[in-house]
Amino acid sequence: xxxxxxxxxxxxxxxxxxxxxxxxxxxxAAIAFSMVKRKFGAFVRSESPAAQVNEVLCKxxxxxxxxxxxxxxxxxxxxxx
Numbered sequence: 001x002x003x004x005x006x007x008x009x010x011x012x013x014x015x016x017x018x019x020x021x022x023x024x025x026x027x028x029a030a031i032a033f034s035m036v037k038r039k040f041g042a043f044v045r046s047e048s049p050a051a052q053v054n055e056v057l058c059k060x061x062x063x064x065x066x067x068x069x070x071x072x073x074x075x076x077x078x079x080x081x
Contacts, residue, residue: 036063 012019040059046052071077 032063036060039063039066 036059040062044052044055046055068077
């Protein structure tokens with residue numbers, strides 16, 4: 001059984017549009033993290049904190065490039081050159 005806070009349920013009942021707008025931001029973030037983990041691995045292999053941050057940022061950059069290239073290839077975005 002999933003327990004929800006009263007504010008969570010109240011927002012859903014009183015303002016469903018606002019609830020879904022925020023909920024989908026959360027679900028989109030979860031999907032993006034899942035895509036990065038599947039594509040580049042779930043572990044950070046660097047040892048130092050600075051290198052770990054750089055590794056995660058590189059994974060995010062590579063993921064974004066892959067998404068843009070895929071959208072371009074499928075014709076979802078136009079070439080501006």
